[in-house]
Amino acid sequence: VSDEQRLSRREFLIGSAAASALIGTGLGAAEGQQTAPPAAKPELFRFGIIGSGGQGRGALMRSALRIPGVQFTAVCDIREDSLAEGLKLAGPGAQGFRDYRELLEKAKMDAVIIATPLHMHAPMSVAAFQAGHHVFCEKTMAHSIEACKQMLRAQRRAGKLLQIGHHLRYSPLYTHARNHIGKGVLGQITNVRALWNRHGSWRRPVPRGDYDFRKWGYAQPDHLFNWRLYKQYSGGLMTELASHQTDVMNWILDATPVAITGIGGIDYYKDGRTVYDNVHVIYEYPGGVKFTYESLTANAHSPYGEAYEQIQGDKGTFVLSNVPKPRGLFFLEPQASGPEWLGVAGKTTIDGKEAVTLDAKMSPNSRTKIPGQAVNIAETTKSTYQLELEDFIDCVRTGRTPFCSGEVGIRSAAPALVAIEAMEKGRRVEIPSDYYEA
Amino acid sequence: MRLVRERERFCLHAEHAAMACPFGFELWGSDPDHLQAVVEEATEALDGLEQQLSAYVPTSDICWLNAVASQAPTRVDPELFDLLTLAARLHQETGGAFDITAGPLIRCWGFFQRAGAVPEPSTLAEARERVGMEHLSLDPEERTVFFERPGIEINLGAIGKGYALRRLLELIQRYEVEAALLHSGASTIAAFDERPDGQPWRVGLLQPDSGRRFGSVALREGGFSTSGQFEQSFVQEGRRFGHILDPRSGEPAAGVACAWVQAPDPAEADALSTALFVLGSEGARRYCEEHPSVAAYLLLEDEEGAQGDRLALRGVDLGLRPDLEVESGE
Numbered sequence: 001v002s003d004e005q006r007l008s009r010r011e012f013l014i015g016s017a018a019a020s021a022l023i024g025t026g027l028g029a030a031e032g033q034q035t036a037p038p039a040a041k042p043e044l045f046r047f048g049i050i051g052s053g054g055q056g057r058g059a060l061m062r063s064a065l066r067i068p069g070v071q072f073t074a075v076c077d078i079r080e081d082s083l084a085e086g087l088k089l090a091g092p093g094a095q096g097f098r099d100y101r102e103l104l105e106k107a108k109m110d111a112v113i114i115a116t117p118l119h120m121h122a123p124m125s126v127a128a129f130q131a132g133h134h135v136f137c138e139k140t141m142a143h144s145i146e147a148c149k150q151m152l153r154a155q156r157r158a159g160k161l162l163q164i165g166h167h168l169r170y171s172p173l174y175t176h177a178r179n180h181i182g183k184g185v186l187g188q189i190t191n192v193r194a195l196w197n198r199h200g201s202w203r204r205p206v207p208r209g210d211y212d213f214r215k216w217g218y219a220q221p222d223h224l225f226n227w228r229l230y231k232q233y234s235g236g237l238m239t240e241l242a243s244h245q246t247d248v249m250n251w252i253l254d255a256t257p258v259a260i261t262g263i264g265g266i267d268y269y270k271d272g273r274t275v276y277d278n279v280h281v282i283y284e285y286p287g288g289v290k291f292t293y294e295s296l297t298a299n300a301h302s303p304y305g306e307a308y309e310q311i312q313g314d315k316g317t318f319v320l321s322n323v324p325k326p327r328g329l330f331f332l333e334p335q336a337s338g339p340e341w342l343g344v345a346g347k348t349t350i351d352g353k354e355a356v357t358l359d360a361k362m363s364p365n366s367r368t369k370i371p372g373q374a375v376n377i378a379e380t381t382k383s384t385y386q387l388e389l390e391d392f393i394d395c396v397r398t399g400r401t402p403f404c405s406g407e408v409g410i411r412s413a414a415p416a417l418v419a420i421e422a423m424e425k426g427r428r429v430e431i432p433s434d435y436y437e438a
Numbered sequence: 439m440r441l442v443r444e445r446e447r448f449c450l451h452a453e454h455a456a457m458a459c460p461f462g463f464e465l466w467g468s469d470p471d472h473l474q475a476v477v478e479e480a481t482e483a484l485d486g487l488e489q490q491l492s493a494y495v496p497t498s499d500i501c502w503l504n505a506v507a508s509q510a511p512t513r514v515d516p517e518l519f520d521l522l523t524l525a526a527r528l529h530q531e532t533g534g535a536f537d538i539t540a541g542p543l544i545r546c547w548g549f550f551q552r553a554g555a556v557p558e559p560s561t562l563a564e565a566r567e568r569v570g571m572e573h574l575s576l577d578p579e580e581r582t583v584f585f586e587r588p589g590i591e592i593n594l595g596a597i598g599k600g601y602a603l604r605r606l607l608e609l610i611q612r613y614e615v616e617a618a619l620l621h622s623g624a625s626t627i628a629a630f631d632e633r634p635d636g637q638p639w640r641v642g643l644l645q646p647d648s649g650r651r652f653g654s655v656a657l658r659e660g661g662f663s664t665s666g667q668f669e670q671s672f673v674q675e676g677r678r679f680g681h682i683l684d685p686r687s688g689e690p691a692a693g694v695a696c697a698w699v700q701a702p703d704p705a706e707a708d709a710l711s712t713a714l715f716v717l718g719s720e721g722a723r724r725y726c727e728e729h730p731s732v733a734a735y736l737l738l739e740d741e742e743g744a745q746g747d748r749l750a751l752r753g754v755d756l757g758l759r760p761d762l763e764v765e766s767g768e
Contacts, residue, residue, distance in 0.1 A: 058486060062515055066502060088516050091581065205475035207612045271471070324485075325495070381505045383497040 042069030048109040052086025056115030063385035074107030104131040117227040122147035129158035138165040140239040141409035148410040152438035163402035164409030166247040170387035173326040186313030192291035196307035199300035229273035236275025237295040238416040247412035257283040259430045264423040268298040328358025454481040459623030466617040504591040511582035529571040536713035537685035541593040542568040554672035600708020603628035626663040628704040656761040661704025665711040666696030691716040695739040726756040733757030
């Protein structure tokens with residue numbers, strides 16, 4: 001299914017005549033998001049969730065509950081505070097669990113969401129498939145290539161669906177940009193540069209209370225709260241941040257890296273953590289495209305927001321960002337003439353250089369059907385979390401393979417995991433093609 | 439961030455920009471690394487609240503409600519539902535002087551665009567049609583919000599920062615922090631416990647026209663907030679129009695230059711500083727009499743003040759006096 005078909009199908013499901021008229025622009029989804037919830041009683045969709053902490057509750061549950069018909073019938077967390085908050089958000093009737101195996105056995109649900117520390121993604125997903133459930137698993141897919149493959153094998157045996165939470169694939173802005181790139185707006189892509197820089201230790205304070213951390217395999221209470229800082233539970237910056245951006249580049253370039261060089265270190269926050277606090281990686285894609293990546297934690301400077309991707313071709317450059325807010329810019333190379341819609345597109349000036357805004361907001365003709373400029377993306381009221389979950393629900397209902405399937409997930413996980421290996425070994429590591437296959 | 443050591447204790451000062459203002463943190467405790475982790479947790483939570491509550495973030499719950507809640511009852515999370523319920527109670531208790539649906543009025547007076555001008559009567563009438571929290575229906579059973587009239591929209595500008603401070607106070611109290619003072623651009627302040635030296639936090643009061651500090655109040659816990667015509671106002675045909683609008687009339691509120699409100703909940707303090715400003719001295723007095731946990735101080739401007747240059751001001755104390763220290767001078 002192409003991106004346009006995928007977005008159009010969602011439009012069709014919303015059932016709005018106005019939205020249907022936009023099918024074919026490739027951006028109908030964004031316009032359709034302003035559509036009313038259907039007047040008829042929405043069809044029930046029951047989720048269970050394992051991991052109702054910051055990401056599970058704050059991003060996924062809250063986004064899912066915007067979708068008409070969605071209910072959370074079961075919530076599981078090993079932390080009492082997260083469980084209580086999750087149950088409160090789910091509302092009356094939801095069952096609470098401390099042990100995920102019990103949830104998988106007892107909950108009445110149409111699918112389970114897994115939003116736990118990385119090292120638990122594979123065992124929980126495998127158990128969910130064995131119990132006969134469809135799975136939406138947060139990114140990154142798993143903590144090792146073998147664990148990713150276990151998930152895929154279990155999924156295939158169960159005949160159930162698996163979606164990985166790389167939500168940028170569901171972003172109207174990124175879809176918009178990818179469509180343009182597919183039409184050759186940037187010409188031949190030669191280079192990519194991306195970063196995700198923050199200024200903060202990433203260390204969470206440990207609240208008061210007794211926590212049964214050993215029962216769940218954590219060496220000390222701190223590890224339960226700060227699992228992102230320790231290698232046995234997480235890949236640090238590579239799996240918690242960078243994999244989003246590698247996923248986007250795999251999708252846009254329609255390829256996966258063949259080799260990775262990297263250097264990282266624990267150079268600033270010498271507080272006992274075992275994951276790097278700064279990473280610098282070069283991915284080599286087929287055809288000579290180099291993708292240079294950096295993620296810092298002791299300096300948040302960035303010209304285009306906390307995180308961005310800069311895609312450079314021989315005709316121009318796209319700068320895309322989703323953090324802190326969706327933003328797209330197009331810089332034309334001086335030698336290139338640019339697409340036919342350039343004259344009417346919205347423009348801005350960055351450091352004295354003219355840039356086309358990819359949200360079409362500035363264009364006086366923003367509502368006319370200029371290819372790719374027909375929608376004011378900046379006004380969309382659905383988050384990418386909501387969009388990915390809506391699509392997942394549609395997949396469960398129709399049996400369609402998720403856009404960000406397990407097969408996509410392993411292609412985005414492997415570069416993050418191999419980059420860690422390359423940094424640890426201090427040399428270039430080639431990625432065997434069977435890393436990407438189950 | 440700035441760390442100060444005072445004997446056995448540390449005080450961490452930090453600032454974080456959110457909701458279009460600089461939030462300030464002053465946290466006291468014995469472990470500086472822990473204080474830093476708490477500040478990081480708090481700023482992340484603050485960013486999350488902005489993403490949820492801001493009318494300027496297209497994917498926020500508020501923009502989502504504004505887009506869909508006039509078409510069908512729309513479910514929101516328990517915290518937002520509680521906040522909207524609080525806003526509805528304050529709307530009712532103040533006879534409509536506090537109203538989170540006043541956005542169309544603010545826009546029609548040009549204050550959103552920071553270009554104030556008296557609107558045409560027909561434009562104002564049209565905007566007033568789209569204002570009124572009584573058109574907002576809250577269903578606690580289903581936790582849904584429904585706009586009974588098309589065109590209604592929510593903007594939490596008059597309560598959101600105070601609410602964020604309340605949530606941050608709750609967060610900080612879950613950790614080993616001895617005392618804390620938080621503020622949102624100095625317009626609303628929230629205190630957790632008194633200062634470690636046993637003294638209350640001292641909050642200065644500035645005169646709106648001169649910026650002169652004319653007094654201070656002692657704050658031991660809870661919220662304190664101010665609303666005034668400090669920045670945004672305009673003069674048209676010799677008359678000055680302030681940016682705080684009375685949702686009941688659709689006109690700029692007159693008679694008060696500045697209102698300070700103390701209340702246990704920073705969200706209430708934030709909302710009531712606007713509401714009591716709008717209500718004026720008599721309405722504010724009645725409100726404080728009926729709600730003993732709320733205290734206020736109003737600086738009134740007289741007719742002469744409304745003419746322009748320098749305000750003639752008169753203070754009205756509605757319960758703050760025991761803690762209020764009026765400084766000498768002039």
